[in-house]
Every structure is written in structure tokens, then in C-alpha cells.
Amino acid sequence: MSYTLVSEDDAPWRKLLRPVIKTLRLAYIQGTTVVKLLPSERAIQLYYKYRRKSYDLQWAMDPGYRKGLDRLIEQCCEPGDRVLDVGCGTGSATVIAAGVAREVVGIDLSPDMIELAQEKVAKHQLTNTTVITTSVEGYHPEELFDKVISSFMIPHVKPQYRPAIYSCMYSFLKPGGLVGLFGSRGECCEVYETRQEIQDNLTRAGFEDIQLYDIYDIYRIAVARKPEVPKS
Numbered sequence: 001m002s003y004t005l006v007s008e009d010d011a012p013w014r015k016l017l018r019p020v021i022k023t024l025r026l027a028y029i030q031g032t033t034v035v036k037l038l039p040s041e042r043a044i045q046l047y048y049k050y051r052r053k054s055y056d057l058q059w060a061m062d063p064g065y066r067k068g069l070d071r072l073i074e075q076c077c078e079p080g081d082r083v084l085d086v087g088c089g090t091g092s093a094t095v096i097a098a099g100v101a102r103e104v105v106g107i108d109l110s111p112d113m114i115e116l117a118q119e120k121v122a123k124h125q126l127t128n129t130t131v132i133t134t135s136v137e138g139y140h141p142e143e144l145f146d147k148v149i150s151s152f153m154i155p156h157v158k159p160q161y162r163p164a165i166y167s168c169m170y171s172f173l174k175p176g177g178l179v180g181l182f183g184s185r186g187e188c189c190e191v192y193e194t195r196q197e198i199q200d201n202l203t204r205a206g207f208e209d210i211q212l213y214d215i216y217d218i219y220r221i222a223v224a225r226k227p228e229v230p231k232s
């Protein structure tokens, strides 16, 4: 149950640079363990109040992040879809999905991140996109979604609460809908999920057809389906 979706280019100069790039990526991703110090929703909101200005700039330094977002959308989103981006942050995945899907909704706990997402939506003149400040747990959509995507949100959720977040994502989907997750790997940095953990959490929530794709050296995409006839 593991595929390599994006392998690294074999050009000689790339081979030489690869260990250096991997070291830089690992150092950056290790920095995200700071989220372990955020004990509550309020603390996460405060953190992003001050972190939001440097957020996009930091990710812009690693083309692997943008590549992963593009692959996530390619794997999950189709024209005609109604898509939910869970923990959308500044809306990077939201706006890419909006270029493909019929309608996109982004939700995030942080009003400061949502403000930046709103600016992006306006800048791209997206008429099919709405972004809302709400926690995953507090969100109750009036209409179900064809696809749910989420990138780099799960590390904010303590491992014991992750099953509840996966259950929310499951409940937001129509039968037969897909969930697509993008993040780093628990094998590289402890705040992310290992292959086994992500498979266990998705399975426990009721998802099936789980596929894991490695992106470059530290990223991973997981895609899974809500059964057409959900188990009761």
C-alpha cells in the first residue's frame, strides 16, 4: 500500500545536491515540533497571529511543498466537485483546488490565517470559494462534500484526539467521497503520522481504499474513500 508519486530527478547535479536539500528540509520540518507546545485552540490562534506573516514565505523556499499541494489536488479534485479544505490556513491548497473544482470551502481555527486566505481568494478573483473561521470540531456543513482535503493540520492535533478529527472529515463527505491529506512523515518528524498511524486512523474512521504516496524525501499524501454504503 505504498507508492512513490514524485521521485527526485536523477540529473547528476541534483544527485549531488539531494543530501543537502534533504538536510535543509528535515531541519525545517523538525521546527514544526513547536506545535507540541500549543496546548489549546486559543494557543494555536495566538501562535498564528504572530506566525502568519512569515508563513507563506517560509514554505515558498521549498518547491516540494508546492509540488505536494499540486499532487494532492490532482489526486483528489475533479471539475464538478464540492471540496472542503480543513485547516486551510492562508488558503494555499484552497486556491489551487478552486482552479479545478466547482465550489471550495476552506475552514480554519485562526481568524488571522483566514484573513490572509480571504485576501488570496480576492487576489485570484475566485467566485467559487468561501473561507470560514471555525474549528473542525465546531463545523456543521449544511451540504456534504465530494472531497475533503487537508494539509499540515494534523500535527496540531494531539495523537489521542486525531481519531475524532478523522471522524469529522468522514462525516463531512458524501458516500463514495474522497479524503486527501498532505503532510510530512512521522518517520522524519514525530509530530506527523507514520504510515501505520495514518492507515490505522483512516481505517478506524471508516475509510477504505487507502493509498499512500511519498513526495520527494520527507512528504506524504494519503488518499482514502468513504464507502458508498457507509458501515453503521
Ligand SMILES: C[S@@+](CC[C@H](N)C(=O)[O-])C[C@H]1O[C@@H](n2cnc3c(N)ncnc32)[C@H](O)[C@@H]1O
Residues within 6 Å of the ligand: 044, 045, 048, 086, 087, 088, 089, 090, 091, 092, 093, 107, 108, 109, 110, 113, 134, 135, 136, 137, 150, 151, 152, 153, 156, 157
Ligand atoms: C500548519 S498550518 C497549515 C495550513 C495550510 N493547510 C497549509 O498547507 O499551509 C495548520 C493550520 O491548521 C489550523 N488548525 C489547527 N487546529 C485546527 C482545528 N482544530 N480546526 C481548524 N483548524 C485548525 C491552524 O489554525 C493552522 O492555520
